[in-house]
Amino acid sequence: MIRLFSLVATAITITLASATTSPAADDEQAKALVGSWLVAPENGAKGCRLSLEMAETIGGRVIAGAQACAAALPVLAGATAWKLGSDDTLRIIDVNRKELLRFGQEEGSPWETEEGDPMWLLPALGDLDHVPSVESLVGTWQLKSQSGEALCQIDLTADKDEDGTTKMSPKTACPASISDMKLSLWATEGFGLVLMGSEGSALAFDMNASGNFEKSADESGPPMLLVRQ
Numbered sequence: 001m002i003r004l005f006s007l008v009a010t011a012i013t014i015t016l017a018s019a020t021t022s023p024a025a026d027d028e029q030a031k032a033l034v035g036s037w038l039v040a041p042e043n044g045a046k047g048c049r050l051s052l053e054m055a056e057t058i059g060g061r062v063i064a065g066a067q068a069c070a071a072a073l074p075v076l077a078g079a080t081a082w083k084l085g086s087d088d089t090l091r092i093i094d095v096n097r098k099e100l101l102r103f104g105q106e107e108g109s110p111w112e113t114e115e116g117d118p119m120w121l122l123p124a125l126g127d128l129d130h131v132p133s134v135e136s137l138v139g140t141w142q143l144k145s146q147s148g149e150a151l152c153q154i155d156l157t158a159d160k161d162e163d164g165t166t167k168m169s170p171k172t173a174c175p176a177s178i179s180d181m182k183l184s185l186w187a188t189e190g191f192g193l194v195l196m197g198s199e200g201s202a203l204a205f206d207m208n209a210s211g212n213f214e215k216s217a218d219e220s221g222p223p224m225l226l227v228r229q
Helices: 023-031
Strands: 035-041 048-057 060-064 079-084 089-094 099-104 111-113 119-123 139-145 150-160 166-170 183-189 192-197 202-207 213-215 224-228
Touching: 023 048, 023 079, 048 079, 060 089, 099 119, 202 224
Parallel strands: none
Antiparallel strands: 035 048, 035 119, 048 060, 060 079, 079 089, 089 099, 099 111, 111 119, 139 150, 139 224, 150 166, 166 183, 183 192, 192 202, 202 213, 213 224
16 A cells, blocks of 8 residues: 555554553543544545544444434444554444444554445545545646746546556656656545656645645655646
């Protein structure tokens, strides 16, 4: 899996509790997850929002807003609680302690279901109710400096190489700092997008609330925008 960084998720990367973790440490880990989250199918279909809270309830900590999931994700309509497992998972359960969904997380990547239909658990971003799919991002995009200066245009395509990774190509000449990377492939993970070169170079972006992308904070060099044309 290509390693991408969600705009908010990188700020709350968590080392999950082991079976011997103290209650105080459990509370600190839970506090880092409190807030509004989007549960969304990886295929780009509509998801729904849940609020993870600190208050305790039957089987774990309180989840709010699950009733609104009935149409988009019926499996979550009865969710009442969430908890962190000793097996490095985040579990969503109902009032009868039945597990509805279980999410795992690799370091630097979003929470992802471990079985069943693939879904992401991502910090909510603006009013977005779904994650970008390859099909939704195909087209021409403008690379810009933080000040808005146009750098060059690129085409994201749905064509794939022999390994199944989608292809991209420059549409106009890019500055040397970009063209030297020989970018030719692209991929998404959650709200993240990465442009990849044939010699191991990569340029990672995070989606913003407008549906465009900003260069990931973990990337070196000046800020950059990726804006749909």
